[in-house]
Amino acid sequence: MERQVSHEMIKIVAQDTVKLMKDGLSFVKEPPQEIKIECPICLHVMEEPNLTSCCGIHYCEGCIKKALVEKGSCPNCQSDSCHTFLNKDRQRIIQRLNVYCINTDCSWSGDLKDLLQHVNKGRREGECGYEMVKCRCDGCTHEGRRIDLDPHERDECLQRPHTCKYCNKYNSTFHDVTTNHYNYCEMYPITCPNGCTTQRQLTRGTVQGHVRVCPLEIVTCEFEWTGCEERFPRKEMKEHCNDMLIEHMSLLAVACSKLKDENEKLKKRCDALEKRSKSSYLLSRGINQQPSGTPLTLQVPSL
Secondary structure, three states: OOOOOOOOOEEEEEOOEEEEOHHHOOEOOOOOOOOOOEOOOOOOEOOOEEEEOOOOOEEEHHHHHHHHHHHOOOOOOOOOOOOEEEOHHHHHHHHOOEEEOOOOOOOOEEEHHHHHHHHOOOOOOOOOOOOEEEOOOOOOOOEEEHHHHHHHHHHHOOOOEEEOOOOOOOEEEHHHHHHOHHHOOOOOEOOOOOOOOOOOOOEOOOHHHHHOOOOOOEEEOOOHHHOOOOEEEHHHHHHHHHHOHHHHHHHHHHHHHHHHHHHHHHHHHHHHHHHHHHHHHHHHOOEOOOOOOOOOOEOOOOO
16 A cells, blocks of 8 residues: 655644644555544544534544533534543544554554654654654754764764863864864964974964974074174074174174273262262261361250
8 A cells, every 4th residue: 555644744733732634644554434533623633532412523622622612512513512521432443543654764653642652743852763853952953864863963063062172171062162162272283383393292372382492483683682683593593693703792892891881870870879878867867077087076956
């Protein structure tokens, strides 16, 4: 028997409430025509079929009770003395109808009562591997068959949980880690900005220390303070100093001469400050400075 499946055979009418359409089901063996399995109100396969006392029509328990509350009479014969009761025999017949899975690639068949559990409509987990569901990762809109989602969630989904493989501390989504965190992770591997071929594994946190000793870093001459303005890679420092030895000595002599002059000026200023300090001290003690060889006299305030 050819399986005919409608994509609308399962209807989610509310959270955790799912109904089936007869036309969307593929039966292993067609149910007897005299047995009605559809509710006249919701037009879906009946759940907990209730039989009316007035006209003997079966409805879903929820549908008929809602109709009686809203209208106050039987929706079929309009009787205002309608009573209902659960027909367990009809319920047993419906639940035991043998059907195929609604997904044509799936080979499952079983009782109708087990179909919803097998399909688990709209949920990531479920027995049927051919049910179309969404990726389990928050923020991902990808949909696919259950059997195809595991590789997606493990290797492809940008929203899958991910830990930085360099610092092993930052936890977020794969997209956030690789596009944002890597831009400031201290353990992220980088190359020397000068392009040197160091064998040391550099990270963002250690590269500055490397630059301070990198042989290709452009530096100033060690005799810059004397006036040498040459700039060159650090590895050429020794060669430069050897080549410029005489020039450096000349610059050093001039610089030392200037330092000597500045030292003399500072010495004179220090001597002058020392004299002023001593004079201020003597005045504060009430002592007049006398000529050499003359006894000091104290100025004592008169009483």
